[in-house]
Amino acid sequence: MNDKRIVLKNGIIIDGSGKERYKADILIENEKMKKIGDIDAENKNDIIDINGLIIAPGFIDVHTHLDFIIASPRHSKLLESWVKQGVTTIIAGNCGFSPAPIRRKTIETLNTYWNSSLPKGGLEYSWNTMDEYFNHLEKIGQSLNAVILTGHNTLRLNAMGLEARFAEKAELEDMLKMLKESLDAGSFGLSLGLGYVPGLFSHTDELIELGSVLKKYNVPLVPHTRGLLSKNYDKAIMEVIEISEKNGISLQISHHAGGGIGRTRKKAIKAIEEAKERGVEIGHDNIAWPNTSTTVLSLFPPWAFDGGIKAFFERLRNEIILNQIKEEMRSFRPKWPNWENKWWVDRDYNENIILTGFKLQKYQRYNNMQLKEIAKDFKKESLDVLIKLVLDEEGKFFIITGQFDNPLAEDFIANLYRNPNCSVGTDIVGLDQKTPHPVAYGTFPKILGTIVREKKILSLEEAIRKMTSLPASQMRIEKRGSIKEGYFTDLTIFNPETIKCTSSFKNPFQEPIGVKYVFINGNMIFKNNQYDEKAFAGKVLRRTK
Numbered sequence: 001m002n003d004k005r006i007v008l009k010n011g012i013i014i015d016g017s018g019k020e021r022y023k024a025d026i027l028i029e030n031e032k033m034k035k036i037g038d039i040d041a042e043n044k045n046d047i048i049d050i051n052g053l054i055i056a057p058g059f060i061d062v063h064t065h066l067d068f069i070i071a072s073p074r075h076s077k078l079l080e081s082w083v084k085q086g087v088t089t090i091i092a093g094n095c096g097f098s099p100a101p102i103r104r105k106t107i108e109t110l111n112t113y114w115n116s117s118l119p120k121g122g123l124e125y126s127w128n129t130m131d132e133y134f135n136h137l138e139k140i141g142q143s144l145n146a147v148i149l150t151g152h153n154t155l156r157l158n159a160m161g162l163e164a165r166f167a168e169k170a171e172l173e174d175m176l177k178m179l180k181e182s183l184d185a186g187s188f189g190l191s192l193g194l195g196y197v198p199g200l201f202s203h204t205d206e207l208i209e210l211g212s213v214l215k216k217y218n219v220p221l222v223p224h225t226r227g228l229l230s231k232n233y234d235k236a237i238m239e240v241i242e243i244s245e246k247n248g249i250s251l252q253i254s255h256h257a258g259g260g261i262g263r264t265r266k267k268a269i270k271a272i273e274e275a276k277e278r279g280v281e282i283g284h285d286n287i288a289w290p291n292t293s294t295t296v297l298s299l300f301p302p303w304a305f306d307g308g309i310k311a312f313f314e315r316l317r318n319e320i321i322l323n324q325i326k327e328e329m330r331s332f333r334p335k336w337p338n339w340e341n342k343w344w345v346d347r348d349y350n351e352n353i354i355l356t357g358f359k360l361q362k363y364q365r366y367n368n369m370q371l372k373e374i375a376k377d378f379k380k381e382s383l384d385v386l387i388k389l390v391l392d393e394e395g396k397f398f399i400i401t402g403q404f405d406n407p408l409a410e411d412f413i414a415n416l417y418r419n420p421n422c423s424v425g426t427d428i429v430g431l432d433q434k435t436p437h438p439v440a441y442g443t444f445p446k447i448l449g450t451i452v453r454e455k456k457i458l459s460l461e462e463a464i465r466k467m468t469s470l471p472a473s474q475m476r477i478e479k480r481g482s483i484k485e486g487y488f489t490d491l492t493i494f495n496p497e498t499i500k501c502t503s504s505f506k507n508p509f510q511e512p513i514g515v516k517y518v519f520i521n522g523n524m525i526f527k528n529n530q531y532d533e534k535a536f537a538g539k540v541l542r543r544t545k
């Protein structure tokens with residue numbers, strides 16, 4: 001086999017550590033960076049003149065729901081907008097849901113409740129264990145490097161179905177066994193989805209037990225906490241700190257924007273700072289917009305799902321129960337602990353939510369519209385319209401909530417990135433159903449363009465650190481996330497003067513500008529605005545001990 005050599009000349013390196021930029025050449029040999037410094041190429045054909053652009057480590061998208069997408073052979077095309085943002089590695093299996101390990105009876109729930117994360121045509125689930133899932137990903141080839149967390153909700157569905165109760169001993173042991181097997185196969189940690197069923201039905205003790213497995217593997221607990229949108233966010237943060245602290249494991253809090261700007265958030269942040277002083281390792285991530293996207297079914301009372309997805313739809317068809325459901329969606333206040341209070345952790349129903357991802361032809365015109373606008377068309381009350389849509393679409397569409405194109409909310413989000421422990425995630429769902437959320441088209445360029453260059457909230461070096469070496473250390477990814485000799489050649493080369501997100505809610509489907517070259521494992525997969533979607537240069541990263 002001939003060695004593949006490339007020399008990058010005349011670039012300016014920002015190495016991911018946060019240190020100031022410097023000029024140097026990089027010699028790439030096969031998939032690694034062999035030498036950084038003054039390099040004379042033996043063969044002129046090997047040289048790429050970088051011409052004063054910034055060379056950074058490939059960006060790591062630390063919070064995605066792309067695990068179901070990358071199991072589809074079509075993922076390469078779908079991930080084009082990640083490559084154009086400079087992303088080379090994704091972390092998936094977040095918020096408690098992973099596509100593996102999976103038992104047959106779990107598939108129906110995932111296909112419905114988590115439908116918006118799936119490819120349009122669905123998945124065949126030709127695997128059961130995490131190892132088999134990894135083999136499948138490798139067999140079809142991967143465009144980006146993929147790191148997979150094991151989702152607690154998936155484990156719980158496998159072990160005990162969709163039941164509104166605590167786990168029994170045998171069920172917990174079953175979950176522990178599946179978790180160990182998944183970590184042995186190379187999964188990078190355990191994610192919790194405590195804002196969703198069935199994760200929110202678990203007692204803290206169940207989570208402490210599961211967390212105990214992580215210590216030996218030195219991998220993080222990655223929670224979507226309870227009460228993200230409620231006044232209980234501080235208590236929810238204390239709960240996940242307790243799970244970590246009791247087990248001596250690290251904590252990586254997902255989309256840590258909860259509690260808003262009020263007292264609740266201050267208390268949550270204080271709890272984190274105090275825990276860090278006691279020695280608990282805590283990191284977090286945020287998405288770069290004040291909007292979230294998730295399944296429409298997350299708006300419904302958790303108890304309505306007790307017994308499974310079929311039972312849920314039967315309840316919606318029973319007038320007396322439906323009235324109870326509607327009453328709670330309008331007025332219930334989540335309390336702590338949720339299991340003593342009808343299981344609610346968040347209540348986010350409102351008329352301003354955008355609905356999208358409809359499958360039925362007759363509802364296509366409602367994609368990307370606010371519920372209140374759709375309700376006008378039906379000449380009916382908003383909640384009644386929502387329930388009709390859920391029944392007709394079998395619950396398989398999704399919502400986008402939050403503040404749309406609102407400068408004050410944008411500032412709040414931008415300032416979250418000042419925190420030295422905040423890494424960057426896209427957290428998108430509905431990718432193959434044409435999501436109108438700009439996160440899919442410009443997260444990383446938005447931070448480098450708007451938050452760094454225009455608002456001057458971060459230095460470029462610090463922003464790059466938060467996209468590279470920080471998430472690599474939070475997730476224990478080895479030999480990536482930095483520009484160092486001997487590290488894998490995952491590189492993003494961009495123009496710091498022009499990099500920019502051009503997508504907005506008004507005009508979402510716009511590509512970012514400014515990224516010039518992307519290398520994954522030594523392969524140039526993007527140059528001159530051309531993405532080589534047949535390169536499949538990514539790897540399934542399997543954590544080794």
Ligand SMILES: [Zn+2]
Nearest residue numbers: 095224254255
């Ligand atoms: Zn989440």
